[in-house]
Amino acid sequence: MQTAELAVLDWIQTHLRCGFLDAVLPVISWTCDHGEIWILLAAVLLFWKKHRWTGVSVSFALILDLICCNMILKPLVGRIRPFAVNTAVELLTAPPADASFPSGHTAASFAAVFALWASGSPLWKPAAVLASVIAFSRLYLYVHWPTDVLGGIVVGAVVGTAGAWIAKRLRKKLGEIRS
Numbered sequence: 001m002q003t004a005e006l007a008v009l010d011w012i013q014t015h016l017r018c019g020f021l022d023a024v025l026p027v028i029s030w031t032c033d034h035g036e037i038w039i040l041l042a043a044v045l046l047f048w049k050k051h052r053w054t055g056v057s058v059s060f061a062l063i064l065d066l067i068c069c070n071m072i073l074k075p076l077v078g079r080i081r082p083f084a085v086n087t088a089v090e091l092l093t094a095p096p097a098d099a100s101f102p103s104g105h106t107a108a109s110f111a112a113v114f115a116l117w118a119s120g121s122p123l124w125k126p127a128a129v130l131a132s133v134i135a136f137s138r139l140y141l142y143v144h145w146p147t148d149v150l151g152g153i154v155v156g157a158v159v160g161t162a163g164a165w166i167a168k169r170l171r172k173k174l175g176e177i178r179s
Contacts, residue, residue, distance in 0.1 A: 002085070009082055009157045013089060023141060026093045028130075029137040035062055036060055037130070041123075052121040054170050061115035061156075061161045061163025062108060069107045074099040077112040082145055089142045096143055102151030103144045106135040110156025111163065116163055118164030131156075 031037040039062060045055030079101040083089055098104075109131035116124035137150065139142040144152075 002145075005147060006082065006086060009089075009139060009142055010147050012087070013142065016140065023139040025133075025140050028133055029093065029105060029141055032109055032134050035065075035104075035108040038062055038108055041112060041127070053167055054116065054121045054123075054138070056170070057115040057119045057164040057167040058112050059163070060166045061111040064106075064159035065107050065111040065156065068159055069102055069104050069152070070098070073102055073151075073155070074104070077101040079145070079148070081136040082141055083141055083142050086142075091142060093141050093143065097138070100144055101148045102155050103135065103138050103148040104152065105138055106131070106144075106149050106152025107155040109134045110153050111160040112156075114157045114160025115163045115167075116160075117168070118161050139162055141146075 011166050014093040032056060038058065042055050042058040048054075078099045081096065081100040083091055083095060084105060109127075113124050113127045113131045116127050138149055138152075139146060
């Protein structure tokens, strides 16, 4: 399996690596180093009354992602990163120190996408584009295995949907209390 994944990463390095992407993808990846872009989105949504519950959904999704991805799965799996296996690759970013599986950037990004989608927000479409570029950047930068990114998408889908579900239940409960 590792050989096939290295082949995918090496193909990306050989066929897609260029000056433009070398400059752009580290910056795009950086916007989600700690979920910043999605935290900012949640905060902005929370400020608008019309979108407040969508912001709550995204916030819950990101909290669930933090717990599932960074506190449970990464330490439990402890997967080595691809740049540590293929030391010949030139990294364009500082090497991450934590475990590789699942991709936290991808999980947080898709948690936001699925929370937006499950909340009925049309913002899920542009968020999905950005999330996909962030996920690809992790492969391009050689810091995650393809299955790390796939795992991040799955984790993000689950926690994003769960975050929206929790927000809907909370909204319903608060509505019942106020009635």
